[in-house]
Amino acid sequence: MYIYNITFAAEASRLDRLISWIRTEAVPRLATDPASDPELSVVEGVEAEADMVKSVALQLRFGSLADLERWQEEAFAPTMEIYAREFAPEPLFFATLLRRLPLK
Numbered sequence: 001m002y003i004y005n006i007t008f009a010a011e012a013s014r015l016d017r018l019i020s021w022i023r024t025e026a027v028p029r030l031a032t033d034p035a036s037d038p039e040l041s042v043v044e045g046v047e048a049e050a051d052m053v054k055s056v057a058l059q060l061r062f063g064s065l066a067d068l069e070r071w072q073e074e075a076f077a078p079t080m081e082i083y084a085r086e087f088a089p090e091p092l093f094f095a096t097l098l099r100r101l102p103l104k
Helices: 012-030 065-086
Strands: 002-011 036-043 053-062 092-099
Touching: 002 012, 002 065, 012 036, 012 053, 012 065, 053 065, 065 092
Parallel strands: none
Antiparallel strands: 002 053, 002 092, 036 053
């Protein structure tokens, strides 16, 4: 199984707007077949900089790389174009692909 983590960053003053956008706009577009089990988290920090910039992580699960690649073209790319327009001039995000491993 694969986990696709998208971490969005925004000024602390825009955090509520970002979370609302993820819930109402991004999740309905991204949590479509073959993506499953969306989870949303706020990245907590203890440094002073954490008060200025906040990060929100959205994770989705995929059964195969082929499913993920198709989803990236059909759902991810168009959604991130919308994100770029909505959060200009600095629509910050990065994505990480994780492959789950058994503990034993």
